[in-house]
Amino acid sequence: MRKKDCFYLGKIAKKFSFKGEVLAYLDTDEPELYENLESVFVEFNGQLIPFFIEDAFLHKNDFLRIRFEECDSEEAAERLIGCELYLPLTMLPKLDGNKFYFHEVTGFDVIDTKLGLVGKLIRINDSNYQPLFEIDSNGTEVLVPMIDEFIERVDRDNKQLILHIPDGLLNLYLDK
Missing domain, CATH: 2.30.30.240 (PRC-barrel domain)
Incomplete structure (x- = not known):
C-alpha cells in the first residue's frame, strides 16, 4: 500500500499494559468510527506495514486502546511508539455539502x-x-x-x- 493512497488516522502515543497494548491518538472528530477495525497500516521504517487488530476500544475520547496480533510484550509495543497509523482512502466516510477532506x-x-x-x-x-x-x-x-x-x-x-x-x-x- 502506498502512502498517497491512504489517509493519516493517528499516531501510537504510548504503551498501555505489559501485554503489548498501545494507546493511539486518533486525529479525527469521530473516533468511534474506528473502534471496530480489523487492521491498520503502521508506518515502520518508512514503509506501510499491515497490522491486524485483535482488540480495540476507545480510551478517554481521542485515544484508541489497541492490542495487535503478535504484539504481546512491552518490548514489542515499545518499538511501535511514535509510529503513524494509516487507512486506505476508500475507508473515509463520504462527506457531502460543504464538508470536505x-x-x-x-x-x-x-x-x-x-x-x-x-x-x-x-x-x-x-x-x-x-x-x-x-x-x-x-x-x-x-x-x-x-x-x-x-x-x-x-x-x-x-x-x-x-x-x-x-x-x-x-x-x-x-x-x-
Whole structure:
C-alpha cells in the first residue's frame, strides 16, 4: 500500500499494559468510527506495514486502546511508539455539502463569488492555529483563511471551491 493512497488516522502515543497494548491518538472528530477495525497500516521504517487488530476500544475520547496480533510484550509495543497509523482512502466516510477532506479539494479551481476565478487550490495548510487555503493565482501564492463563513459551496462535479472572500483580501496579493 502506498502512502498517497491512504489517509493519516493517528499516531501510537504510548504503551498501555505489559501485554503489548498501545494507546493511539486518533486525529479525527469521530473516533468511534474506528473502534471496530480489523487492521491498520503502521508506518515502520518508512514503509506501510499491515497490522491486524485483535482488540480495540476507545480510551478517554481521542485515544484508541489497541492490542495487535503478535504484539504481546512491552518490548514489542515499545518499538511501535511514535509510529503513524494509516487507512486506505476508500475507508473515509463520504462527506457531502460543504464538508470536505483536505486532500479531496486539492487541485480544485477556486472561484470568488464577486471576482470569479482566483486560481487553483494547491493545498490546505493546517500547520498553524488557523488553516489556510493556499491558492496559485497565475504564479502568485494567495492565502485565504479556511473559515466556514467564507465557503459558499463545494462543487465536486466541476471540481470547484466557491468562496466568498472578504473585500480587500485578494488586493493584498493581486491587482484586482
